[in-house]
Amino acid sequence: MQHLSSxxxxxxxxxxxxxxxxxxxxxxxxxYPFRIAGEDSxxxxxxxxxxxxxxxxxxxxxxxxxxxxxxxxxxxxxPDFAFKVSDTHPNQGRISFSTRFILKRxxxxxxxxxxxxxxxxxxxxxxxxxxxxxxxxxxxxxxxxDWAPRNILFYGSPGTGKTMVAQALANETNAPFxxxxxxxxxxxxxxxxxxxxxxxxxxxxxxxxxxxxxxxIDAIGLDRSFQNIRxxxxxxxxxxxxxxxxxxxxxGVVCIGATNNPVIIDKAIRSxxxxxxxFKLPSMEDREQILRLYIKKVPMPVKADLKKIVKETEGxxxxxxxxxxxxxxxxxxxxxxxKCVTQEIIDSILSQLNEKSSKxxxxxxx
Ligand SMILES: Nc1ncnc2c1ncn2[C@@H]1O[C@H](COP(=O)(O)OP(=O)(O)OP(=O)(O)O)[C@@H](O)[C@H]1O
Ligand SMILES: [Mg+2]
Numbered sequence: 214m215q216h217l218s219s220x221x222x223x224x225x226x227x228x229x230x231x232x233x234x235x236x237x238x239x240x241x242x243x244x245y246p247f248r249i250a251g252e253d254s255x256x257x258x259x260x261x262x263x264x265x266x267x268x269x270x271x272x273x274x275x276x277x278x279x280x281x282x283x284x285x286x287x288x289x290x291x292p293d294f295a296f297k298v299s300d301t302h303p304n305q306g307r308i309s310f311s312t313r314f315i316l317k318r319x320x321x322x323x324x325x326x327x328x329x330x331x332x333x334x335x336x337x338x339x340x341x342x343x344x345x346x347x348x349x350x351x352x353x354x355x356x357x358x359d360w361a362p363r364n365i366l367f368y369g370s371p372g373t374g375k376t377m378v379a380q381a382l383a384n385e386t387n388a389p390f391x392x393x394x395x396x397x398x399x400x401x402x403x404x405x406x407x408x409x410x411x412x413x414x415x416x417x418x419x420x421x422x423x424x425x426x427x428x429x430i431d432a433i434g435l436d437r438s439f440q441n442i443r444x445x446x447x448x449x450x451x452x453x454x455x456x457x458x459x460x461x462x463x464x465g466v467v468c469i470g471a472t473n474n475p476v477i478i479d480k481a482i483r484s485x486x487x488x489x490x491x492f493k494l495p496s497m498e499d500r501e502q503i504l505r506l507y508i509k510k511v512p513m514p515v516k517a518d519l520k521k522i523v524k525e526t527e528g529x530x531x532x533x534x535x536x537x538x539x540x541x542x543x544x545x546x547x548x549x550x551x552k553c554v555t556q557e558i559i560d561s562i563l564s565q566l567n568e569k570s571s572k573x574x575x576x577x578x579x
Contacts, residue, residue: 232306233307234306234307234309234311234312235307236311236312237313237314239300239314240285240296240297240316241317242258242295242296245295246293246295260316266316271308271310273287275310276308278306278308280298280306281300282297282298283297284298328384329381329384331344331345331378333506334374335495336374336493336502337373337492337493340375340492341381343362343490344378347382348382348385348386350422351386354465361465362467363468364467364470364485365467365488365489366471366472366475366483367379367469367470367471367492369491369493370492370493372530372533373495373532374492374531375471375492376471379392382424383426389417390423390424391416391417391423393413395431396429396432398413399433406433406445410433410456411452414456418459418466421465422465424466424469425466425467429473430478431473433450434478434482434483435449435450436478436479450479450481454481454485457482470486475489494528497523500522501519501523503531503534503535504523504534511539513546513547513551513553515539515542515553517559539554541562542554542562545562
């Protein structure tokens with residue numbers, strides 16, 4: 214294979230004396246140029262020994278002329294694995310035996326700040342109150358002593374605001390907030406998930422006081438009776454149990470787990486949650502308030518009978534009201550070149566949804 218790196222190496226060879234050497238090169242591991250369809254993409258590379266990586270990198274890339282945006286290909290340990298040159302100093306030049314390499318790593322978890330406020334969330338007062346307590350704890354942990362909030366479980370139907378409450382908490386506190394989708398922790402190899410569970414708890418406790426929000430926690434806290442179906446269940450559960458127990462001794466990490474399905478969570482894990490907070494589907498009043506809230510944000514006037522929509526949407530979540538009704542109605546209005554969302558459009562969306570759900574119901578009992 215003709216490597217891009219070797220073609221870069223050849224081009225400026227003639228003017229070698231005028232080319233400056235690079236003092237720093239920052240590399241981002243980028244993976245292979247292609248993969249077999251259906252195969253998982255390779256896990257990003259990292260190094261445990263920065264100095265050893267320097268020596269290794271210089272050994273194979275010294276003499277190559279590069280600039281930001283180029284790729285360097287590994288030729289020895291993982292042949293053809295690509296590293297993107299994400300920065301250099303100076304702007305371009307030749308890698309020399311004194312070039313310093315920085316290997317950038319995509320963080321396993323990132324601190325998230327989103328523009329969601331508690332005032333945007335309709336209902337779910339129990340969860341909002343709990344979050345206010347957590348906020349107070351993060352501001353003044355010493356006031357709580359050994360009585361700090363530790364592990365809390367949010368559960369309930371999809372689209373009822375669990376993630377939204379977590380985002381509002383993140384937004385309204387200055388403490389580090391780590392929002393982790395538990396399914397992202399499951400890797401390609403056995404052992405990946407338990408290692409990552411330890412890593413995220415370590416990051417959270419290194420930065421305490423902090424909040425660790427494990428969305429879809431059932432993916433890593435699955436009941437151990439599922440071990441026959443997924444071979445690594447016991448291992449991940451043990452890792453999670455160890456970390457959750459560790460929190461009672463550690464000072465400063467509040468762990469919130471969220472799930473649609475608490476029943477499939479391992480019993481030992483479930484018992485570690487000091488409090489379970491249910492997110493209920495919105496009541497009539499809540500549905501009206503949610504509709505009012507989002508109608509204001511629809512980029513076109515909505516001229517429809519709110520009470521009628523509320524009556525016909527029992528069992529709808531906040532997400533359903535927003536996406537299945539208002540967004541669908543807006544799209545239809547745009548398609549029909551209307552200047553506003555009319556009652557007629559809303560009615561047609563509602564009857565479409567009714568039709569769909571009446572077709573789907575019998576299937577649930579087969
Ligand atoms: N109580 C609510 N008040 C206002 N908006 C809501 C409410 N519940 C849901 N929504 C809207 O629905 C969207 C989806 O909600 P969210 O992602 O928080 O649900 P979830 O409970 O985390 O669902 P899942 O279990 O599927 O992860 C929100 O971004 C928001 O726009
Ligand atoms: Mg969610």
